[in-house]
Amino acid sequence: MSAPVIALVGNPNAGKSSLFNQLTGLRQKTGNFPGVTVDKKSGTWPLDAQTTATIVDLPGVYSIYPKSLDEQLVTDILANPAHPDYPDVAIVVVDASNLHRNLLLFTQIADLGVPTILALNMLDVARDEGKEVNGARLAMRLGVPVIRINARTGEGLDQVRKAVQGQLLQPTLPAKLFYDPAEEIPELIGETREQYKLDNNYLALQYLIQHDGFSFLGAEQRQGLDTLIARHDFSEIKFQANETITRYKRIAALLTEAVTQQKTDGQLTWSQKLDRVLLHPLWGYALFGLIMLLIFQAIFAWATPLQDFIDEGVAWLNGTLKETLPPGPLTDLLTDGILAGIGGILVFIPQIGFLFLLVALLEESGYMARVMVIMDRIMRKFGLNGRSVVPLISGVACAVPAIMATRSIGTRRDRLITILVTPLMSCSARLPIYTILIALVVPNERVLGLFNLQGLALMGLYLLGLLSALIAAYVLKLVLKTKERSFFIMELPTFKLPRWNNVGLTVWESVRSFVWEAGRVILAISIVLWVLANYGPGDSMQQAEDRVRAQSVGVEAAELDNRVASERLEASYAGRFGHFIEPAIRPLGYDWKIGIALLSSFAAREVFVGTMATIYSIGDGADEEGVTIRERLKAERNPTTGGPMYTEALAWSLLIFYVFAMMCMSTLAATLHETKSWKWPAIQLVYMMLLAYGAAYLTYQALS
Incomplete structure (x- = not known):
């Protein structure tokens, strides 16, 4: 018997993801729903000694009538019992302080015939607003189990488990539909049920209204539904509006018996008081800028000790292995290839971890939603929908899921512009490049006793990415003309203290995903690069070594070894390839070694640091054992x-290049998948690379 599927459904900010973390803990994974690139979070939940359920966290929606692609996915699953993620039981998580709106989605799901449990969350917020919810009376009126929970603390999980077990053992549904379309259009509903073998009136209505968006229906089935609609002169929009109004009236009548509203003095809640400042047209931006500044300061200040520890540990391990293992190609591959490349990424785990930690704290507290609201005022001036803020902010972590997140944007033009400019936001893959180059040329000093110069430089690069994304969006707005109008509507969650288990899970999943994805690419490229750097055409490398030894009579052994290693690298396949492209990058101040790293980083930006570590490990003599990558670059x-090779002009030229450069095959693949055309990833690649080259050239020439 396959594991039962339990779906978590609810409005955005109702606490669905918090409940998911409570139920699954570390037994969760992230992927994509079958056939689409919408993010899918799933996990396992032991129901009893014999049964383990699969929990699927569906995207947040307000109703089953979708307004974006990710919302369409929810309806696509709930209306199709053959879908692999179709739930045996749906747990609808609702905000108890706003039941009138939340119960709309619940009644629709129940009417589709899905065995349902109602989970009352945020009861403390409802109580603060003077509302008391009678769960037992609500359960009697709804005809389904109603459980009181606190998704943040885990309260009520045992009751949820018992309710799920009961629904799996003997599914119960409301005695009648909350809204029965057969009362108004009996003939049309009857014909639809008979023609498409449906056993539910409300599901038949969804076939009539939403068949064009259902991926599981074929062209012939859609044409058949169009014929039925035309024959009965059925108006989908008018019927949908009437349904929504009728549901809200029935929900209001139901809540008069189940919810008691106590009189309040009209005092503002503490969330509302905070919003007066955080959403202020002046202070809101000032506080956001200050918070971002503190985050970038913390990334350098907190991560440095751990970074130094990992850096020195990798260097020590590399030196120890060289001393312990017998000399030969395999030892060189292990130390100068694999370990040097991977070590160049591991050293940045502390900074990446702190970045995800601080961003997760902002999201958990409810502040990030406020950022989206205040930034919406700016976004619109540049031709973007307010929902574009979500992918742009997500782009600070990784552009690939950020591009997928554009499915929540309703209009095609706004979605396309957001996809094209999101890679300009500095993602976490750029962080290793930024930090190592900043550390080379920016002194580790404080300004006014508070701000670290390196942290200010890092924040400046992130702000440059944001500014360039906005300017690019404005230009694209002028090019891509449309008559579509876009709207940004968002419900602000109440402020709450972050739950450390949720924050910890977010950081763990993010860092693990980053290290695993980057590690696989770096390992493969490090091996290929080591081979290319240790072998050359014919006996060219041996000839280079003989020439150096003949020209270096009387030179000390250590210096001779360095010269030999450098000449052999230059004569290798990698060296020749680097020299081939050197004329094109020389105006930027780059040499052939940097050229090799630039090319290898097309697979993923973070590979640049690992490649440099490998190149300089190979190019240095044997006396360099135990030296860190920073010391090698210096x-x-x-x-x-x-x-010095890495002057201020060269380092800043590289930094500016990587702010703008499209050096990520995965991002281009995501753009191709989302736009369904090679045209847009090609435009994205060309305009970003031209922008990167031009900006890097001007930077190098100005600072030289």
Whole structure:
């Protein structure tokens, strides 16, 4: 017997994801729903000693009538019993302080014939607003189990488990539909049920209203429904509006018996008092800027000790392995290839972890929703929908899920513009590049005794990415003309203290995903790069070594080893390829070694640091064991000037290049999948690379 599927459904900010974390803990995974790129969170939940259920956290929706692609997915699942994620039981999580709106979705799901449980969440918020909800009376009126829970603390989980077990053992549905369309259009509903073998009146109505959006219906079935609609002169929009009004009237009557509203003095809640400041047209932006500044300061200040520990540990392990293992190609591959490449990423785990930690705290507290509201005022001036704020903010973590998140944007033009500009937001893959280059040229000093210069530089790069995204969006708005109008409607959640278990799960999943995805790419590229850097055409590498030894008579052994290693690298396949592209990147201040790293980072931006670690490990002599990647970069000399290779001009040129460059195949693939055309990823690649090259060139020339 397959594991029962339990779906968590609810309005946005009703506490659905918190309940998901409580039920699944570490037994969860992230993927995509079958056939689409909408993010899917699923996990396992032990119901008893014999049964383990699969929990699926569906995207938040206000009703089963979708206004975006991710909302369409929910209806697509609930209206199709053959879907692999169709639930055996649906737990509808509702905000008890706003039952009138939340129960609309619940009644629709119950009417579809899905065995349902109502989970009353945020009862404390309702109590603060003077509302008392009688769960027993509500259960009698609704005809389904009603459970009082606190998704943040885990209160009521045992009752939820018992209710689910009961619904699985003997499913119960309301005695009658909350809204029966057969009362108004009996012939049309009857014909639809008979023609499509349906056993539910409300499901038949959804076939009539939403058949064009159902992925499980074929063209012939859609044409048949169009014929039925035309023959009965059925108006989908008019009927849907009438249904919604009727449901709200019946919900209001039901709540008069189940909810008691106590009189309040009209005092503002503490969330409303905070919103007067956080949503203020002046102070809201000032506080947001201050919070972002503190985040970037913390990334450097808190992560540095852990970073140094990992950096030195990798260098120590590398040196120890070289001393312990017998010399040969396999040892070199392990130390100079695999370990050097992976170590170049592991060292940045603390900074990435702190970034996800601080962002998760903002989301958990409810502040991030306020950021979206105040930023909406700016977004509209640049031609973006307010919902574009969500993908842009998500882009700070990773552009791929951020591009997928654009499915919540209703209008095609706004969605397309958001997809094209989201990669300009500095993602976490850029963080290793930023931090290592900033550490080379920006002193670790404080300004006014509070702000670290390196943290200010990092924040400046992120703000540059945001500014460039807005300017690009404005240009695209002028190019992509449309008559569509977009709207941004968002319910603000109440402020609450973050739950550390939810924050911890978010950080763990994010860091694990980053390390796993980056690690696989880096491991493969490190091996390929090591091979290309250790082998060359014919005996070219041996000839280079013989030439250096002949020209270096009397040179100390350590210096001779360095010269030999550098010349062999230059004569290798990797070196020749780097020299091939060097003329194109020389105006930016880059040499052939940096050229190799630039090309390898097209797979993923973060590979740049791992590639540099591998290149300089191979290019250095044997006396360099135990030296960290930072020290290797600092010690690199410019063969022309004899001075440091990584000057301020070169480092800032690289930093600016990576702010704008489209160096991520996964992002281009996501754009292709979402736009269903090669045209838009091609435009994205070309305009970002031209912007990166031009900005890096101007930066290098200005600072040289």
